[in-house]
Amino acid sequence: MGEKIDYVFKVVLIGDSAVGKSQILARFARNEFSLDSKATIGVEFQTRTLIIDRKNVKAQIWDTAGQERYRAVTTAYYRGAFGALLIYDITKRQTFDHIPRWLEELRSHADKNIVIMLVGNKSDLDDKRAVSVEDAKEFAQKEGLFFLETSAMEATNVEPSFMTVLTEIFNIVS
Ligand code: GDP
Ligand code: MG
Numbered sequence: 001m002g003e004k005i006d007y008v009f010k011v012v013l014i015g016d017s018a019v020g021k022s023q024i025l026a027r028f029a030r031n032e033f034s035l036d037s038k039a040t041i042g043v044e045f046q047t048r049t050l051i052i053d054r055k056n057v058k059a060q061i062w063d064t065a066g067q068e069r070y071r072a073v074t075t076a077y078y079r080g081a082f083g084a085l086l087i088y089d090i091t092k093r094q095t096f097d098h099i100p101r102w103l104e105e106l107r108s109h110a111d112k113n114i115v116i117m118l119v120g121n122k123s124d125l126d127d128k129r130a131v132s133v134e135d136a137k138e139f140a141q142k143e144g145l146f147f148l149e150t151s152a153m154e155a156t157n158v159e160p161s162f163m164t165v166l167t168e169i170f171n172i173v174s
Contacts, residue, residue, distance in 0.1 A: 006055040009169050010045075010080050011162070012062045012110075014102050015087035016095040020121040023152035024087065025063050028162050033153055050163075052170045059166055078109035082173070083116070083165040090120045090149060091128040096136070103143060115168045117161050120149040124156070 013021040026032045029046035045062040062077060084106055088095040099118065106116065118140045120131060133149065140147035146164050150157040 003049070003056050005049065005058045007170070007173065008058045008060055009082045009166055010060045010062065011083040011085065011165060011169075012078060012081045012106075013064065013085050013087060014106060015085075015119075016089075016092075016098050016102075019087045019089040019092070019095050020150075020152050021085075021087055022063055022065075024085070024119070024121060024150065024158055024161075025061050027152045027155055027158045029061065031155070033155070050166065052167055053174070055170070055174070057166060057170060059162065061162075075109055078106065081110050081114060082169045084110065084114055085117050085119050085161060085165065086145070087119045087121055088131065089122050090131050091122055091125050093130040096120075096131040099139070103145075113172060115146075115165050115172070116143075117146040117148065117165050118143075119161055120147075121152060123149040124151040124154045 013025060015021055023033055025046055026034065029048050044065065045060050047058055047060050049056055049058045051057070062081070064077070086099060086102055086106065088099055106114070118136060120136050137147055148157045148161050150161055152158060
C-alpha cells in the first residue's frame with residue numbers, strides 16, 4: 001500500500017564549497033558518507049519521507065552542486081524553500097566569516113518566514129577547530145537562527161539538524 005504524502009517541504013543547503021553540504025545530504029537521505037567530494041556533483045535534490053505528528057512529510061533537500069564557487073546560486077534554487085541549513089566548516093574560519101553574506105542572500109531571495117539552522121560541520125576534527133562554539137552560538141542568537149555542530153562523517157547531529165528545521169516548518173504550516 002502506498003502511503004499518502006501530507007506535506008512536501010523544500011529545504012536548501014547553502015554555504016561555501018567543501019564545507020560538507022553534499023555529505024550532510026548523503027548522510028541524511030541515504031545514511032552514506034564519502035571522502036570523495038565529487039561523488040554527488042550534479043544531483044539537484046534528494047528526498048526522504050518522515051513521520052511528524054502522525055503525518056507523512058516528504059523532505060525535499062536541495063544541494064548546490066558546485067554553483068557556490070561562482071556565486072551562481074540562482075533565484076530558482078531558493079524559490080519555495082521553507083527551510084535552510086546554512087553550513088560552515090569548523091576548521092575553516094573563512095567559511096564562517098562568509099556566513100553573513102549567505103544569510104543576506106538567503107533573506108533577500110527566500111520567504112521571510114524561512115526556518116534557518118546554522119550548522120558547523122566536521123565536528124570530528126575538533127583538534128583543527130578554527131571557530132569556537134561560543135562565536136557561532138552568539139551569531140545564531142543575534143540572527144534568530146537555530147544552531148548545531150555536526151559531523152557528516154560520524155553521523156553526529158545530522159538527523160537532529162534536519163528534524164529541528166522540519167518540525168519547526170511543520171508547526172508553522174500545520
Ligand atoms: P560541499 O562542497 O559543501 O558539498 O562539500 P562535500 O560534501 O563535497 O565535502 C567536502 C569534503 O569534506 C569531502 O572530502 C568530504 O568527505 C569532507 N567532509 C564532509 N563532511 C565531513 C565531516 O563531517 N568530517 C570530515 N572530517 N570531513 C567531511
Ligand atoms: Mg557539494
